[in-house]
Amino acid sequence: MPGVDVLVAPDSFGSALSARQAADAIAAGWRRGAPHDDVRTLPMSDGGPGFVEALHASLGGSLEAVTVTGPLGDPVPAVVLRVDDERGPTAYVESAQAIGLPLVPVDRRDPTRTTTRGVGELVAAAVEGGARRVVVGLGGSATNDAGAGALVGLGLADPTGLLGSGGGGIGGLSAPDLAGLVALRERWVRTEIVVATDVDVPLLGLQGASAGFAPQKGASPEQTQQLERALGAFAHAAADVLGAVLRPDLLTGGSTGSRRLLTAAGAGAAGGLGFGLSLVGARLVPGASLVAAATGLDAALRDVDVVVTGEGRFDWQSLHGKVTTSVAERALRHAVPAVVIAGEVLVGRRELSSAGIAAAYAVADAPDEVAAAIADAQGSLERRAERVARTWSR
Incomplete structure (x- = not known):
C-alpha cells in the first residue's frame, strides 16, 4: 500500500530540543508508526532559538x-x-x-x-x-x-x-x-x-x-x-x-x-x-515568514499530503506569529492539513480551527507528565509522533 508524503517542519522545543533535533525525533517516530510514508524534514524558526x-x-x-x-x-x-x-x-x-x-x-x-x-x-x-x-x-x-x-x-x-x-x-x-x-x-x-x-x-x-x-x-x-x-x-x-x-x-x-x-x-x-x-x-x-521564505517552505508544501509542525508549548503566544501558525497558514493555501505536536497544548479547538490547524497533540497530557516528558524529550516526542502517524497515515 502506498504511503503519504509528510513534511516535518517544527520550531525548537524550548531548551529541550533544537528545531533540528525535534524534526528528527518526529520523523523517526512517524516512520515507526507509518513505515510506508515518505517523510522529509525542514526545521524552522520564528526568530528565536535556532x-x-x-x-x-x-x-x-x-x-x-x-x-x-x-x-x-x-x-x-x-x-x-x-x-x-x-x-x-x-x-x-x-x-x-x-x-x-x-x-x-x-x-x-x-x-x-x-x-x-x-x-x-x-x-x-x-x-x-x-x-x-x-x-x-x-x-x-x-x-x-x-x-x-x-x-x-x-x-x-x-x-x-x-x-x-x-x-x-x-x-x-x-x-x-x-x-x-x-x-x-x-x-x-x-x-x-x-x-x-x-x-x-x-x-x-x-x-x-x-x-x-x-x-x-x-x-x-x-x-x-x-x-x-x-x-x-x-x-x-x-x-x-x-x-x-x-x-x-x-x-x-x-x-x-x-x-x-x-x-x-x-x-x-x-x-x-x-x-x-x-x-x-x-x-x-x-x-x-522570513524563515519560511528563506527555507522554501511553500515549495516544499506543494509536494506533500500532510505537514507536521510543533513547539514546546502551544498556547496563546503561538497564535501571535509563531512557527506553528505560520506553517498552518501556508499549508492552508496549498490545501495541506497541518498537524501540531507540542510538549503541551493549551489552545482550544475553536482557536485551532481559526488558525487553520487540523489537529494538535500534546506530548504531555497532564501537568505531572510534563517533567517526565522533559527528562526524555526526544524519546517522548518520538513516541507521540509514532501514535499520531497511525492516525494520519493511510
Whole structure:
C-alpha cells in the first residue's frame, strides 16, 4: 500500500530540543508508526532559538565566532552568519545567543536586571565585518529592557549607567539622558537592519513585553508592573528626543511616528527589543515568514499530503506569529492539513480551527507528565509522533 508524503517542519522545543533535533525525533517516530510514508524534514524558526541554524542550512554562507555581553553582563559566545546575495553582503544574527533565557540560571532570573547590550554588539560586529544588511532574529530572551541595552551596544553613551542596567532602571531616564539618540539613529539608519520578530505583540499593554512575557522570565507580579511603567517611561523619553525625526503630528503636538513604534507588531518581542532597534531605523517583520521564505517552505508544501509542525508549548503566544501558525497558514493555501505536536497544548479547538490547524497533540497530557516528558524529550516526542502517524497515515 502506498504511503503519504509528510513534511516535518517544527520550531525548537524550548531548551529541550533544537528545531533540528525535534524534526528528527518526529520523523523517526512517524516512520515507526507509518513505515510506508515518505517523510522529509525542514526545521524552522520564528526568530528565536535556532534562527541562524535554520538559515545556515538553507542559505549556506560562513559562520564567524564572536564574543558579546550576556544578559547578566558576562561574556558569552555567539556567531554571525554571513551570506552574499543579490542585495549585497548580508549578516544574520540571533538574539537568543546573546540574551537567551537558558543563559541565566533559574535562581538568577530577574528581567529587571538583565540587559540586551550583547545584541547591539552582535549587530555592530556584523557591520564591522562588512555587512550592508543585518537581519536580527528575536525571541527566547531573558530580558525586558525595551532594547535600551542594545542601544548601548550600538554606541549610545550611557552616562547614568541606567541604559545597560536592565528593565528596572530605565524608568528613571529622561530625555536629556538620551540626547545621543538622534546622532545614533543618523549613524545606523544608513545600514539596513531587519528585525525578525517571534511574536507580533506591541511594546505595552496586556499582551505587551512585560505583562505577556516577563513572568516566564522570572518576574514577580510587582516586578511585572514595575517593568510596564519603566518601559512606558523610557519609550516616551525616547519619543521626546526623536519627535522631530519621527514626523511630528501638528494637530496633537505628539508624534505619529513614536506612537507607531509603540504599537507596531513585534515591538514587544524579546522584552521590547523590537522597539529599541526600531529607534535606530530597523524594520520589523514576522520572523516565521522570513524563515519560511528563506527555507522554501511553500515549495516544499506543494509536494506533500500532510505537514507536521510543533513547539514546546502551544498556547496563546503561538497564535501571535509563531512557527506553528505560520506553517498552518501556508499549508492552508496549498490545501495541506497541518498537524501540531507540542510538549503541551493549551489552545482550544475553536482557536485551532481559526488558525487553520487540523489537529494538535500534546506530548504531555497532564501537568505531572510534563517533567517526565522533559527528562526524555526526544524519546517522548518520538513516541507521540509514532501514535499520531497511525492516525494520519493511510
